[in-house]
Amino acid sequence: MWYRPLVAVAAAAPFAPVLSKRELKCDGFWSKKSSGAGCPTAKPVKPVSPVPSDIDVAQSVTPVLVKEVFAGAFGLKDQDILSYGPYKGKINLDLWEKLKGKPNGHYVVVCGINPTPLGEGKSTTTVGVSQALGAFLGQKVLTNIRQPSMGPTFGIKGGAAGGGYAQCFPMEDFNLHMTGDIHAITAAHNLFAAAIDTRYYHENSSSAKFIWSRLCPADKSGKRQFEPSMYARLEKLGLSHKKHDPNLLTEEEIEKFCVLDIDPNTITWKRVTDCNDKYLRKVEVGLSGSEFSKKKNEQLKRTTSYGITVSSEIMAILALATDLKDLRARLGKMICCYSRKGEPITADDFGITGALAVLMMEALPPNTMQTLEGTPALVHAGPFANIAHGNSSIISDLIGLKLVGKDGYVLTEAGFGSDMGGEKFFNIKCYYSGLKPDCAVIVCSVRALKLHSCEAPKIVAGQAPAKEYREENLDLVEKGCANLIAHIQNVRKHGVQAVVAINRFSTDSEAELALVKKIAEENGAFAAVVAEHHAKGGAGAVDLGRAVMKACEAPSNFKFLYDAKKDAIKTKILKVVQEVYGGADVKYSEKAEAALARYEADPAISCLPICMSKTQYSLSDDPKKLGAPKGFTITVQDMYVSAGAGFIVVSLGDITFMPGLPIKPAYYKIDLDFNHTPPRVVGLS
């Protein structure tokens, strides 16, 4: 009664291009590029029209054992992948030792215009282009995407595995627990939260002397020992030279060592849950009798909140860490609160860094999966792009670029528009990885561009789009292209080639598609190509795939938008606002100014890149301003530092860290179908 029959490798046909050899060789460039078989397990889908539901499509295709996919594409051996069941696994990081000297392949980031309720198909395009390259154009290719949060899966949005005939699958594996990485983050994050509150309690109900007797108990002979996890705090206090004998500490030093002196009003470390639970947006904790301090004659309660797990700084760290040692070091630097004297208190001060690293250890290797057409995918880390940096992991890209080899392609998705996940891909992810992208794909659709015209009717949830979206309207398309142009220019400002993917919908007219293509190519796009992978799989994205390949051959001159180390924090923010958002100026709330002064004074913080937390729906900080607004002033409401992840979060408004459930959440449709043998999952989307 396992839930999916195990499939022998034989079920997967060898590489089987649907394009004729002549077609592949019609141009010298292609014959040069498509010399090797891309992916031996590749097998084109057989599309049905109209396209069935995503889960029906996914369940109509027989997956290959994931080890076979990676063995076929990259020659990986059995021990290079640790299977987690038949269709998901983890890269054995030992592999890095073998790969690290090898050349990198082409690095392609996929982002979009500002998203609309109509959906542009960004994940779908990331997967579709991969399927085209791997299953039709004979290229070594790897899709690197984010692991979705389970909150939206059971809430409103559904999963994020792509759609139609361009999906990463099996969906049950992709959208549910995967290999437990997000759960590991929840566990590590909440252990730290428990440690903070409990330490606050102990410090306010016990004497420093008593805490000392517990932290460094004396044995019969009076000898004491520090745990190695305490060395970091000793170093911070300038007491490293005494680390081999706690008895050398003076009474004052003991007090300093034992009492973190947490200011409860400065605790920014929330708790997290991977669930849309709006009741946890604001909570009061510590209300039981066990949190009453007799010493202070006070209930040591506190108002705090929960965020969704993907908003955790630990998620950002997982996405940015380059190896296990780097992961541990970043975890130790996380600031959770400040002392009453205003000094930052970090995980290292709690002696908890090692435990957090141990909890995160197995989450570090990227997860191996496959696309519907049997090409390989890595699914790893899933920070949201509106509250965090919105990109899959550096480690996936580092490994992936070696795996595909010099002539191969890694496609990696950046969340939301080029102003959000895109900008952060360039200035945060590439800043820490040292990798240089060759090309950015900007996904748009005719319908979405019409909405960006600011003249088309609003989209109302649960209602069919107005006729403007279903009938040809070149005027709306042209006006809406202002948004697309802004995104092309953003990509070009980073020195990267931009390929526009026009995701075709059945209501689009040829003239509308041609107009978008023309405008895009006139405004700096290397190419703009209509794609139909949702309906046709990789076969529908062959032209787009070719354009991406050509763009990767074109000169690229990647550069950061700002100099993280030298620019003042305000300068970095202004550059993003003016050059990426098209705004004029930046105002700061009093709270933001105060934080800024503190951060600007600390060279370990002022040197960090910035991570803007703003609405994804507009280039501005107002979700209603569609198209390409100009001349606006944005307001920085708050700032905080993710010192472990290594960026300063600049909050432009109330972006919720915790989604809610609607009256009819997605869970109403999700079930097991016992009429099917073995039982199968229904209702995932």
Next chain:
Amino acid sequence: MWYRPLVAVAAAAPFAPVLSKRELKCDGFWSKKSSGAGCPTAKPVKPVSPVPSDIDVAQSVTPVLVKEVFAGAFGLKDQDILSYGPYKGKINLDLWEKLKGKPNGHYVVVCGINPTPLGEGKSTTTVGVSQALGAFLGQKVLTNIRQPSMGPTFGIKGGAAGGGYAQCFPMEDFNLHMTGDIHAITAAHNLFAAAIDTRYYHENSSSAKFIWSRLCPADKSGKRQFEPSMYARLEKLGLSHKKHDPNLLTEEEIEKFCVLDIDPNTITWKRVTDCNDKYLRKVEVGLSGSEFSKKKNEQLKRTTSYGITVSSEIMAILALATDLKDLRARLGKMICCYSRKGEPITADDFGITGALAVLMMEALPPNTMQTLEGTPALVHAGPFANIAHGNSSIISDLIGLKLVGKDGYVLTEAGFGSDMGGEKFFNIKCYYSGLKPDCAVIVCSVRALKLHSCEAPKIVAGQAPAKEYREENLDLVEKGCANLIAHIQNVRKHGVQAVVAINRFSTDSEAELALVKKIAEENGAFAAVVAEHHAKGGAGAVDLGRAVMKACEAPSNFKFLYDAKKDAIKTKILKVVQEVYGGADVKYSEKAEAALARYEADPAISCLPICMSKTQYSLSDDPKKLGAPKGFTITVQDMYVSAGAGFIVVSLGDITFMPGLPIKPAYYKIDLDFNHTPPRVVGLS
């Protein structure tokens, strides 16, 4: 940079008994029983004295690929186990179809006397006997133990993989995330919690008509459709005949269908976290603006609490479900609260059962691991025995008894004493599985029995035990045996043979050990045997293993203590109190009486077995009453029903559902050692 080198099968020696053939054949019984090789991957440990720390012992032994362990022991094929990395995996439940007609092996439960701070070594003995049977006595054997909560791992207690040279390992896999089963419970439990609060919010801020328009929206032609997940509620309301057309419902029926009418004061469904977080014992949720109801002009906040994940009813369900369909059915029956009219509201009423089942689907197959001596182990489910039923999963035992075959042995551990996990093993777990145990092992130690004399000095945390525990004192031992006798009698009352395992400590004298043996055997034990598996591995438990084998051949006449279906709830409680605890009578609080009246009136509830929630430290409800107290009256403080798990919880006092962190939690010692290649985990215990 994987964290443990992958080991070829060749590293494991074939079955290598350290006992000579003559020794094995010294008695007709043994030669009959030890005809087949028990476990080809078995390989005796080479003990070092003094015994190093648990993690050092565990890391000194090279594990075998877990697939090889199960292939060797039971002939399992590659597809029968789904690997989760090299050393843990999951049984493919398809296997059940092949196994179900086969005969069961011998079924041995391991429990203890009432636990003391000195530790008796119950998990250690469960593993030690398995190692003896599998690696030294040539038997087919399987160890079935619980997955530990990560709360205590990072809090006080440490893990629960056994100890010394009798462990289930690798410890990093065992004590950390394993394959994510506990995380799946957290996710499912908290999704349900979010659904309850959010539904309460929606019902108090929207009209029934609006909710209807969302739950069953009309399409353009006015047609509506129920989701299959809504059928259960329709059936409850007597509206099943209208399930194919929502438009048939009258306005009153629509109101009934849409409005669960949750009484917020009756919500017993907490949230959970797998972390010792005392600040969550009592919390207030729903404090943000998004929980303000304009309709009611009221902040819809609520005081609630968190329990540790293993206390979740979903954990109990995982442990008791016999297959996926049963799992789903039990989830649907979980009662989370009552309507204002006093009707129970279940997961089925929320249309969330299918989603919960999908979240739990991959947690249902048991996890495969191994002991230090290469014998197979299943690790699955981990309810605490003081707040839940305290046993590993039924599904592990069902599969295990088939795997070991007619002549083989399954050793399964029940939490705490025979009064706690033991009683619940007999009257809850066996009640639902239909399995009959052949033998119970009761673990004790001389030191712990001395404490049960009630005359030995107290044990103070952090201080060495007093001299009474280190020097021979036959008087204290004899008095303390009163506790052991009570446990032997409890097992015998269930018609099961009792074998006493006297876990040897270096301070025990031969006379003390002999005295315990004599008293135990005079008081109904089939045998009482000194064991030294902690120091010697299976070789130290060969005599104990032989005693267990002989006991399994002796007549067994398993019976329940009470008739769950016919006895009144108070009768069931009185029987447990008088016959297992040795008490005289039971008092009920007003609250308990009220709940009892409600449950007694509902035949679907009154027929359930009972699950006592009481201190593990005493046979009574007072943790200070050691030994074998008599004539006491216990007080039932509260009762609640776990209708999905299928038992009535009888709470005898404030047992915390959420442990806390001490001043120096275990996490201070846990870290990664980067001086080792690959980096290794240190500090787990």
